[in-house]
Amino acid sequence: MNATIKLEKNHFPVMLNELIDIISPLYGGTFIDCTLGQGGYTSRILNQKNNEVIALDRDKAAIKIANKLKLKFGNRFKFKNFKFSDIDQISIEQNKIKGIIYDLGFSLNQINDQEKKISFNSKGSLDMRLGINDFSANEVIHQLSEKELSLIFKVLGEENMHKIIAKKIVKEREKKALHTEDLVKIIDTIKRKKKQKIHNSTKVFQSLRMFVNNEISELINGLINGFKILPIGGVMVVVTFHSLEDKITKYFFKNYSEEKNLSRYLPESSVEQKILKLIEKKPILPSKHEISINPPSRSAKLRYAFKIKNNLDFEKFKNKFKYLLDIENISRVL
Numbered sequence: 266m267n268a269t270i271k272l273e274k275n276h277f278p279v280m281l282n283e284l285i286d287i288i289s290p291l292y293g294g295t296f297i298d299c300t301l302g303q304g305g306y307t308s309r310i311l312n313q314k315n316n317e318v319i320a321l322d323r324d325k326a327a328i329k330i331a332n333k334l335k336l337k338f339g340n341r342f343k344f345k346n347f348k349f350s351d352i353d354q355i356s357i358e359q360n361k362i363k364g365i366i367y368d369l370g371f372s373l374n375q376i377n378d379q380e381k382k383i384s385f386n387s388k389g390s391l392d393m394r395l396g397i398n399d400f401s402a403n404e405v406i407h408q409l410s411e412k413e414l415s416l417i418f419k420v421l422g423e424e425n426m427h428k429i430i431a432k433k434i435v436k437e438r439e440k441k442a443l444h445t446e447d448l449v450k451i452i453d454t455i456k457r458k459k460k461q462k463i464h465n466s467t468k469v470f471q472s473l474r475m476f477v478n479n480e481i482s483e484l485i486n487g488l489i490n491g492f493k494i495l496p497i498g499g500v501m502v503v504v505t506f507h508s509l510e511d512k513i514t515k516y517f518f519k520n521y522s523e524e525k526n527l528s529r530y531l532p533e534s535s536v537e538q539k540i541l542k543l544i545e546k547k548p549i550l551p552s553k554h555e556i557s558i559n560p561p562s563r564s565a566k567l568r569y570a571f572k573i574k575n576n577l578d579f580e581k582f583k584n585k586f587k588y589l590l591d592i593e594n595i596s597r598v599l
């Protein structure tokens with residue numbers, strides 16, 4: 266790869282060439298990189314001298330990367346330690362924006378960060394906060410009810426053994442405060458006899474990380490607010506890593522790229538207008554070569570769409586995923 270700043274060892278920006286192929290016809294303007302991470306996408310975009318990037322990342326650790334990029338690219342690069350759901354709060358000349366990019370989830374650096382405690386290999390009390398959060402996974406595990414925990418594991422983690430895991434957590438937390446290793450042990454004991462392709466704790470840990478970081482509402486509001494500030498002709502590119510993220514992104518792109526007459530008995534004005542143009546209906550997947558050098562990329566899916574019209578009402582989109590937003594709302598008691 267030919268990014269001009271040296272990236273952290275073992276950092277492979279997922280589907281970088283595919284992303285560049287999509288956005289390069291639009292070069293010569295401002296791109297918003299909603300998820301700076303290690304700066305892989307941003308530095309490649311800035312290699313082209315007529316581009317500017319405004320990057321966001323909720324993690325304070327990204328400030329260090331941002332400072333390096335600032336030194337290298339000067340005024341063509343700006344950074345905000347923001348959540349991307351707040352993308353519409355950035356002050357920017359809207360008609361300059363050519364594209365908005367979301368590379369969801371977390372980076373290898375974050376998973377190896379012993380303070381964030383995202384991984385089931387961490388030690389001590391659970392945390393999982395990526396940055397700008399209201400509560401930690403430790404509070405979730407110790408303060409929510411058995412029913413609430415079970416629902417989080419079931420829906421956000423798609424964990425089949427959600428009920429029994431939640432029950433055991435509630436029983437064990439009465440004896441002592443649970444640490445990461447205790448949670449892993451509880452799950453291992455329950456899933457002992459099952460032969461799993463993935464680590465026994467993957468699904469429960471994923472659901473807790475999503476819950477702590479409000480990943481569902483971040484994505485829904487991030488897409489809506491990104492769409493609002495994107496001028497017509499601009500592109501939105503989203504890279505997802507698990508089924509719920511992809512389901513939300515696919516629905517947003519597909520639903521708003523089709524013209525639908527809600528009922529033939531209703532007047533013409535009730536036709537739901539196309540506001541996005543999809544070039545490819547199917548997601549772009551990483552090549553075999555990319556998966557061989559960066560195995561975690563195997564679950565990535567890239568979708569993109571161009572804005573063709575403005576829209577002010579996204580109620581249907583929000584209602585479609587209300588059942589997920591309601592689960593996030595459980596956190597109001599914390």
Ligand SMILES: C[S@@+](CC[C@H](N)C(=O)[O-])C[C@H]1O[C@@H](n2cnc3c(N)ncnc32)[C@H](O)[C@@H]1O
Binds near residue numbers: 322
């Ligand atoms: C997969 S990494 C991005 C990697 C990046 N594309 C690169 O090339 O280095 C995801 C990044 O998004 C950040 N992030 C996740 N959710 C976010 C949100 N809602 N708002 C802002 N940043 C977020 C994480 O902190 C992490 O640094």
